[in-house]
Each structure stands twice: as structure tokens, then as C-alpha cells.
Amino acid sequence: MSFPFGFLLASEPPPRRVGAIVALAAVALCTLIVYPLAHVAPVVSLSVVYLPAVLVVSVTWGAWLGVTTAVISAAAFNFFHLPPVGRFTLQNSDNWVALGAFLVVAAMASSVAELTRARARDADERRREADLAAEMARLLLRGNSLAEALPTAAARLAQTLELGSAAIQMEAVEADERTVAFPLREGTRRLGTLVVGADTSEANLRRLQERVVPALEALLSAALEREGLLGGVVETAALRRADTVKTALLRAVSHDLRSPLTAISAAGAAVGSPSLSAQEREEMASVIQEEARRLSQLVDNLLDLSRLEAGAAEPHRQWTSIEELIRAAVAELSGRPGEFALSIDRDLPLVMIDAVQMERAFVNVLENARRHSGGYPVSVRARAVRSLAGARRLPTTSDGDAGEHADAQRARGDRVIVRIVDRGPGIPPAQLERVFEPFYRAGTAESGHRGSGLGLSIARGFTETNTGSLHVESLPGQGATFVFEFPLEQPAPEGDLGVPASAVGSNGVRAPVSPVPGGERTA
Amino acid sequence: MLVVDDEPQIVRALKVVLREAGFEPVPAETGSQALDLAAVRPPDAAIVDLVLPDLDGIAVTRTLREWSDMPILVLSAVGEEEQKVRALEAGADDYVTKPFGTRELVARLNAALRRAARGEAEPRIEADGLEIDLAARVVRRDGQPIHLTPIEFDLLRALARNRGRLITHRKLLAEVWGPEYVDDIQPLRTHIARLRAKIEPEGEAGAGGFRLIVTDPGVGYRFSE
Numbered sequence: 001m002s003f004p005f006g007f008l009l010a011s012e013p014p015p016r017r018v019g020a021i022v023a024l025a026a027v028a029l030c031t032l033i034v035y036p037l038a039h040v041a042p043v044v045s046l047s048v049v050y051l052p053a054v055l056v057v058s059v060t061w062g063a064w065l066g067v068t069t070a071v072i073s074a075a076a077f078n079f080f081h082l083p084p085v086g087r088f089t090l091q092n093s094d095n096w097v098a099l100g101a102f103l104v105v106a107a108m109a110s111s112v113a114e115l116t117r118a119r120a121r122d123a124d125e126r127r128r129e130a131d132l133a134a135e136m137a138r139l140l141l142r143g144n145s146l147a148e149a150l151p152t153a154a155a156r157l158a159q160t161l162e163l164g165s166a167a168i169q170m171e172a173v174e175a176d177e178r179t180v181a182f183p184l185r186e187g188t189r190r191l192g193t194l195v196v197g198a199d200t201s202e203a204n205l206r207r208l209q210e211r212v213v214p215a216l217e218a219l220l221s222a223a224l225e226r227e228g229l230l231g232g233v234v235e236t237a238a239l240r241r242a243d244t245v246k247t248a249l250l251r252a253v254s255h256d257l258r259s260p261l262t263a264i265s266a267a268g269a270a271v272g273s274p275s276l277s278a279q280e281r282e283e284m285a286s287v288i289q290e291e292a293r294r295l296s297q298l299v300d301n302l303l304d305l306s307r308l309e310a311g312a313a314e315p316h317r318q319w320t321s322i323e324e325l326i327r328a329a330v331a332e333l334s335g336r337p338g339e340f341a342l343s344i345d346r347d348l349p350l351v352m353i354d355a356v357q358m359e360r361a362f363v364n365v366l367e368n369a370r371r372h373s374g375g376y377p378v379s380v381r382a383r384a385v386r387s388l389a390g391a392r393r394l395p396t397t398s399d400g401d402a403g404e405h406a407d408a409q410r411a412r413g414d415r416v417i418v419r420i421v422d423r424g425p426g427i428p429p430a431q432l433e434r435v436f437e438p439f440y441r442a443g444t445a446e447s448g449h450r451g452s453g454l455g456l457s458i459a460r461g462f463t464e465t466n467t468g469s470l471h472v473e474s475l476p477g478q479g480a481t482f483v484f485e486f487p488l489e490q491p492a493p494e495g496d497l498g499v500p501a502s503a504v505g506s507n508g509v510r511a512p513v514s515p516v517p518g519g520e521r522t523a
Numbered sequence: 524m525l526v527v528d529d530e531p532q533i534v535r536a537l538k539v540v541l542r543e544a545g546f547e548p549v550p551a552e553t554g555s556q557a558l559d560l561a562a563v564r565p566p567d568a569a570i571v572d573l574v575l576p577d578l579d580g581i582a583v584t585r586t587l588r589e590w591s592d593m594p595i596l597v598l599s600a601v602g603e604e605e606q607k608v609r610a611l612e613a614g615a616d617d618y619v620t621k622p623f624g625t626r627e628l629v630a631r632l633n634a635a636l637r638r639a640a641r642g643e644a645e646p647r648i649e650a651d652g653l654e655i656d657l658a659a660r661v662v663r664r665d666g667q668p669i670h671l672t673p674i675e676f677d678l679l680r681a682l683a684r685n686r687g688r689l690i691t692h693r694k695l696l697a698e699v700w701g702p703e704y705v706d707d708i709q710p711l712r713t714h715i716a717r718l719r720a721k722i723e724p725e726g727e728a729g730a731g732g733f734r735l736i737v738t739d740p741g742v743g744y745r746f747s748e
Contacts, residue, residue, distance in 0.1 A: 289624075296622045300601045307602075316605070316741070318692075319709045321716060324738040331737065346720075350712050355741035356604055 009059070009116055019061035023069040026053035031076045038081070047077050047098035054102050058110035066110040070102035132160045133215050140223040146170075149223075154194075157212070161204060164197035168216070180205065182213050186221040252439045252453070256298055260291035267291070301454040304360065305438055308461035315354035315466050322382055322416055322486070323348050325355060329362035330380075338377055339370055345383040351416055351486045357462040361470070364455035365420050365482050372424030372480070379421040384488070386414045418484040427474040435472060436460045525569040526550050527557040527583060528598065529576050533621075537570065540625045544632070554578030558586055568594040568636055570628075571615070573606050581610045588614035594635030598623070608691065608742060617689045634687025634748065648683045650747065651734060653722055655683050662722065674699060675718045682736060682746035691743040715744065 013019070030050045037046055050073035058066025078088055078095045089095060136153050143149040150168045158166035168184075173193040175181035182194040194216060196208065267284040270276065276284070307313045323344045330340050369378040427435060434440050439453040463470040463484060474480035524546040528534050534550045541548040549566060551557035554575045561569065569587060573580035580597050587595060595615045599607040607618050616635045619628045648655040654663040660676055662669045671679065677699045682690060693705040700710070719736055737745045 292622060303602060318741070319712055320740075321712045323716065324712070324733075325740060327733050328738040328740050331733075347716075350709060359740040 009113060009120070013061055016061070016065070019057060019065045022060075023053070023057045023065060023072065026056060027069065027072050027076050029053070030073065031080050034077070034081050043081050043083075046081065047074075047101070050074075050077060050098075050102060051105060054106050055109050058106045059113040061110075062114060063107060063110040066106035067103060070099065070106040073102050074099035128160055129211060132156065133219075136216070136219055140219050141226060146223050146227050158196075161207070161212070163204060164199050166197075167195045168220075169193045169195060182208060184213065184217045184220055186217060191217060191220045191224065249439060253298075253302065257295065260295040260298075263291040264288050264295070298454075301458055304458045305454055305461070308458065308465070313357065313462065313465050315357055315462075317352045317354055317466070319350040320353050320355045320358070321348065321350055322418060325359045325362055326380060326382060326418065329359050329366055332359075332363055333367055333370065340366065341377045341379045343379070343381045348382055348416060349384050349488055352489055353466040353468070353486065354462075358466060358468075361459035361462040361484075362418075364459040365470075365484075368455050369420050369422035369424075369480070369482065373422035374424055376423040380418070381421070382416065382418045384414070384416050414488040416486045416488065418486075420482045420484075421479060422481075423479040426476040426478050427472060427480050428476050432472055432474060436470075524548050525557060525561055525566040525571075527552075527554065527569065527575065527580075528572040529553065529574075530572075533572070533598075536625075537628075540629065544629045546632075552576075554580075554583045557583055561587060561591075565591060566593060568596070568632060570596045570598065570632070571610075572598040573600070573603055573610060579606070580615075581606060581613050584610050584615045585613045592639065594632070594639050596628070596632055596635065604741060611689070611691050611742070612693060630687070630748075631689075638685055638688055645684065648686070650683065650686065652724060653735065655679065657684075664722065664724075669721050671718070671721060674714055675721070678714055678718055679722070682744060686746040687748045689739055689743050689745050695743065 027050065030053050034043070034046045034049050037049065054066060054070045054073055057069040074095065075088065077098055079086065082089055082095055135156055139149045139153045139156070140146065147170065150170070154166045154168045157163070157168075170192045172183065172190050173181055173195055175195070175198075178198050179195050180198055180200060182196075184191045184194060194208070194213060196205075200208075264287075267287040271281060271284045271288070304313070326342065326344065330342070333339075366378065366380070436456050438457040440457075441453040460470045466486070468484055468486040470482065470484050472480055472482050524541055526534055526537050526541070526548050528537070528550075529552050534552075538548045538550065546567075549560060549564075551560055554577050557569070557571070560566075569583075571580045571583050575583070578586075580599075584595050584597065587593065594617075597607065597610045597615045597618045598621055599610070599618050600621045611618065616638075617631045619631060646656065646658045648657065652665055656662070657680055662671055662676070662679065678695065681695055681698045692708055692711055696705045696707060696711055700707070704710075715736060719733055723733055723735055735747055737747055739745060
């Protein structure tokens with residue numbers, strides 16, 4: 001809906017100079033118009049011709065110019081039209097009436113116009129604020145991260161309110177010489193602070209305090225609550241998933257525990273029977289022992305797993321020989337000769353790991369490999385890998401060469417790699433990661449269901465706790481290779497040592513006597 | 524044979540096994556009861572559970588060691604590695620992990636008793652084709668002498684004289700290098716590796732575990748019988 005003459009109420013009036021020119025021009029125009037009209041109406045009543053000029057100027061340029069125009073109009077009317085023409089006549093009451101009317105019109109029109117303009121400005125402002133509020137709500141309440149949305153919201157605030165700068169902080173911030181700080185609170189709880197430049201105008205500061213801060217507080221509090229709730233939703237979903245897993249675990253565990261218990265129970269009952277032959281008694285006895293061993297192994301695995309999951313499997317590290325661990329693991333699996341074929345590098349460097357934990361990891365993986373190898377020997381290969389960059393000259397620092405040497409070695413990725421290869425059916429690519437999940441069983445006919453499904457996940461858990469890594473490479477039909485990797489932390493001793501040096505490091509491990517001159521490593 | 528365990532089923536089973544092996548089991552349910560019994564009639568050896576209602580196995584071991592050299596075997600459970608090592612350092616000779624194989628228990632018990640009986644007088648040790656002449660400081664395999672450095676020989680001697688028994692890293696380091704070096708595991712590992720390379724029978728390298736020097740991961744070594 002467009003209003004005629006609506007352009008007069010533009011919020012930014014044209015400059016005064018223009019107003020003065022228009023006023024003079026309008027008065028001149030009105031004066032000219034009176035001449036022809038004088039023929040059809042009495043001159044004294046034609047003062048009203050000047051009214052539009054006064055109105056226009058008053059409405060457009062306000063009271064001062066309007067009053068000026070009124071005075072000029074009265075003067076012009078007086079001079080050009082009131083007899084005696086050509087002279088200012090002050091006694092004539094027509095003159096004063098006209099002037100009075102013009103002045104009243106000027107005053108009223110200009111003030112009404114100003115009021116309207118002010119109201120329009122106000123409405124505009126409120127509309128902009130409403131838009132801003134809506135946009136802030138969108139930014140703060142719909143985004144994913146409150147912390148990320150705050151700078152954008154502050155920028156929009158500054159832009160809309162024409163502030164120099166603005167920032168919304170989530171903590172209590174003090175104002176300094178360059179800033180003004182508005183605390184944002186919810187009741188007594190401090191939510192954050194709105195910080196604007198100290199160059200912000202008084203009016204804006206007041207506006208911020210009265211209108212922006214309360215809205216921001218409400219939005220921020222809602223956004224925080226939403227974040228909290230979202231977090232709760234995620235946690236609930238995780239808990240529910242964990243519950244499902246737990247139920248599945250319990251079911252699996254209960255079955256695995258019950259089988260050996262049933263066997264033991266039955267054999268135990270049978271052993272007491274008087275009609276048993278000596279051989280049968282021996283059989284029962286060995287069943288009890290064997291099933292008890294299986295049960296014990298399962299319990300050990302469950303304990304290991306739960307300790308790993310609870311993060312309670314702190315490794316007790318010592319310098320350990322991987323070769324020793326592998327052979328100890330093989331010995332523990334006490335198989336028939338030829339089940340395992342070992343190929344271990346001479347002088348494999350020592351690694352700083354928990355021997356007990358890693359031995360169990362090796363036992364688990366070896367046993368798994370043996371079970372799947374279908375009678376073929378399991379090959380175990382261990383070697384140390386050093387990056388070829390070893391020949392590069394290293395810059396020496398005041399720390400001593402050995403320290404720099406150690407850091408550089410770590411960066412070059414020296415490690416010990418153990419590969420355990422079986423010749424079984426292999427693992428499909430989709431399962432390569434899943435085999436390390438607790439209670440995951442391959443479930444193929446050849447492997448049977450003897451395994452507890454825990455061994456590999458425990459092996460990986462222990463390996464990672466000891467800063468190593470375990471993964472599997474396999475193709476269906478071509479067996480599987482389990483690969484352990486242990487980073488080498490320090491140059492492990494390989495030279496002839498004879499009598500050990502007496503310097504004991506802070507962790508109880510002697511700093512190696514390095515062949516590099518001046519190489520006493522700082523602990 | 525003193526048997527200290529607060530679980531009656533274990534005691535019952537142990538009594539049977541020990542009797543079969545030719546021992547006379549004397550049961551005790553608590554640490555203090557065990558110490559009292561031991562004081563009245565000193566046993567030849569003791570089997571002590573690490574976990575007891577009053578004192579723990581470590582305290583019992585320590586107290587027994589104050590006045591006796593009798594072989595002490597501790598019973599530990601999985602997850603009690605630290606206590607096991609502490610018991611060994613408090614003076615226990617060896618350990619078995621519950622649930623234990625009875626054969627293993629008896630073997631370790633016998634090894635510990637034999638060591639106690641043997642004393643110091645033993646000039647020659649033979650094991651699995653290896654001949655160790657302690658007096659002459661010579662080692663031979665099938666008649667062929669093997670050259671060992673002095674440290675390697677001392678290590679071998681420490682292991683062989685305690686064969687069948689567990690020796691912790693610290694004990695080995697203390698015996699071969701000296702008490703100040705009990706924390707330096709690295710040289711121990713290195714020398715054991717070299718020793719093994721020299722004395723382990725050929726052909727074992729590919730097949731599996733070491734036969735002569737057996738690793739007890741995280742705890743120590745044993746020289747097999």
C-alpha cells in the first residue's frame with residue numbers, strides 16, 4: 001500500500017540547504033500563483049495558498065525551517081499581495097491572522113511529521129531487533145556446537161546494531177580500557193559476558209543493556225540447556241548400546257562357563273561310583289582336569305578383558321626380550337613338535353613392555369593361529385626394522401648426542417615387528433577389524449567353536465596398552481597374518497657391555513652407555 | 524610340610540597330593556596359626572597362599588625367613604603378579620599359580636627341597652647333554668668345550684645350581700653383578716640371550732621354547748632339570 005506524498009516522510013530528510021532552497025522556491029511559487037487567483041477570489045483570503053508550502057517544508061524539514069517558511073510566506077503575502085502592495089504593512093490584521101495560521105500549521109505539521117518519523121524509526125528498529133533475535137536464536141539453538149556459534153552470533157549482533165565490535169564469551173570477563181563488559185546471567189548463575197568496544201555510543205550501550213542483554217541471556221541459557229540435553233541423549237544411546245552388548249556378553253559367557261562346569265560336575269559324580277574301572281576313573285579324572293583348565297583359562301580371559309575395559313591394566317614395564325616372550329608363549333602352548341616354526345632375528349633389540357601382559361597376548365594370538373591353521377605349522381617371524389635414514393648426520397645440541405639420537409630414532413619409526421602366519425581359511429576383508437571384538441567367533445566348521453572369542457581382543461588390548469599395535473592381514477583362502485609392532489624408544493644396547501655402568505635413571509633403568517662420544521643421555 | 528591356606532577345598536586337595544608324593548601335610552588356616560605351628564615343630568618346607576585372613580603370604584614368608592631356610596612355595600592367583608614378586612623377594616623360593624597343576628606343584632617343591640639338601644658341595648652339573656664343571660670353570664656339550672665369558676659362566680652357574688627353581692631377575696643380578704645392580708634388567712637380558720645362543724641345543728631355535736634356560740615372564744628364569 002503506497003501513500004501519496006509518502007516520500008515526504010522519508011526517515012532521512014534531505015539536507016538543510018535543499019530545504020532552504022525549496023522553501024524559498026515554494027514561497028516564490030505560491031506568490032506567483034496568487035496573482036491569477038486574485039481574479040477569482042478576494043486577495044485577503046488567498047493567504048491559504050501558502051499553506052502547502054509551509055506544510056511541505058514543515059513535514060519534510062521539521063519545525064525550524066517550517067516556522068521560517070511560515071514567516072517568509074507571511075512576509076511575501078504581505079509584501080506582494082496585501083494592499084498596499086510593495087510594502088510591508090504591519091497594522092493589517094489579515095496579515096497577523098495569516099501569520100498566526102501559518103505558524104500553527106508549521107508547528108503542528110512538523111511535530112506530527114516528526115512523531116510519525118520517530119515512530120517509524122522505532123518500528124524499524126524493533127523489526128530489526130526482532131530479526132536479529134530470530135537469527136541469534138537460529139544460530140545458538142540450531143547449531144551443533146555452542147562454542148562455534150558464538151563468534152558468528154556476536155558478529156551479527158555487531159553488524160545489526162552497528163557496533164564497532166562485539167564478542168560473546170562463555171566465561172566472566174572483565175572490562176578494560178578498550179571494552180565494555182555486560183555480564184550475562186541466569187538468576188545467580190553466570191553464563192558468560194557480552195563484550196563490546198568502548199567506542200560504542202551511550203544510546204547503543206543503553207539499548208544493549210535494556211534489550212539485547214536479557215534476550216541474549218534467555219537464548220544462552222536455552223542453548224546451554226539444549227547442549228546438556230543433547231549430551232544426555234548421546235550418553236543414553238551409548239548406555240543402551242552398552243547394555244545390549246553386556247546382555248549379549250552375559251549370555252555368551254554364561255554358556256561358556258556352564259559347559260565345562262557341566263562336564264566337571266558329571267565326571268565328579270561319576271568318579272564316586274564304585275562300579276568304575278580303573279581306566280574309566282582315570283578318564284573321569286582327566287576330564288575334570290582338562291575342563292577345569294578350560295574354565296580357568298576363560299576366567300583369566302574375562303578378568304583380563306574387564307581390566308582392560310576398565311582401564312585398570314597398568315603395564316609394569318621392563319626391558320624385555322621379545323624372543324624370550326615368544327618362546328615362553330610357545331612353550332606354554334606345549335604343542336607337538338612342528339606346530340610352530342620360529343624365525344627370530346639375532347640380537348633383536350629389547351623393548352620396554354610388560355612381559356606378563358605381552359606373553360598372554362602372544363599366547364592368545366598363537367593359539368588362535370594354531371587353531372585355524374588346519375594342521376599346518378604356524379610361522380612366527382620377528383625382526384627389527386630401522387629406517388634407512390639412519391646414515392644421515394644429525395645436528396648435535398648441548399643436550400648431548402645420545403638424546404638427539406633417541407628422538408631422531410623415534411621419528412624414523414624404528415620398531416620390532418612380529419608376524420604370526422597361519423595357513424587357515426583366511427579372513428574376509430569385512431571381518432578384518434571385527435575379529436578383535438570381544439566374543440567374536442569365526443564360527444566356521446573347521447575352526448569349531450572351541451575358542452572363547454576373547455583372545456584376540458585381549459591381545460590387542462594388552463598390545464595397545466604397551467604402546468604397540470596389532471592388526472591382521474588376510475585374504476580368504478590364503479591364511480591370516482597377525483602383525484605386532486613395537487616402537488623402539490631408546491637405542492637398546494647391543495654392544496659388548498661387560499660390567500654395567502652404575503648410573504641408574506629415574507625409572508630404575510640404566511641409561512645405556514652409548515658409543516657416541518659425550519653421549520650420556522639426560523634422563 | 525606346612526600348608527597354609529584358608530580355603531578348605533584347596534587344603535584337602537593338597538593333603539592328598541602331598542601324601543602321594545611322600546610328604547606329611549600339616550594344615551593351617553591362618554598366618555598366625557601357621558607361624559605358631561612352625562615354631563613348635565619346624566617343617567621341612569611350607570606352601571603358603573598369598574591371600575590369608577589375617578597376615579598375608581608375604582608377611583608369613585618374611586617371618587619364616589627370619590629364622591629358617593626352609594623352602595617356601597607361594598600360591599598366587601592371576602592378577603596377583605605384584606604380590607607374587609614381592610613374596611619372592613621376601614624370601615619365597617618359588618610359586619605356583621592357582622589353579623595349579625599338581626604335577627607342577629610337586630616338581631617345584633622337590634626342586635626346592637633338593638636345592639636345600641644339596642648345599643654347596645657340587646662340583647659338576649649335567650643337564651640335557653650339557654656338562655658344567657664348576658670347579659674348573661669349563662662347559663662342554665657332548666665333549667666339545669664351549670667358550671663362555673666370565674659373566675656368562677657366573678650366570679650359568681647361578682642358574683644351574685638352582686636348577687628347577689625360579690630365580691628372580693634381582694637375585695640373578697645381585698649374584699652375578701652385585702647388589703648395587705639389582706635394577707638393571709637390560710644387561711641381564713642381553714647376557715642371557717648370548718648364553719642361550721651358546722648353550723641351547725641346536726635345532727631348538729626353530730622349533731619352539733628354550734630347553735635349558737626357561738623364561739618366567741616378568742619374574743625371572745629357571746634352569747631346567
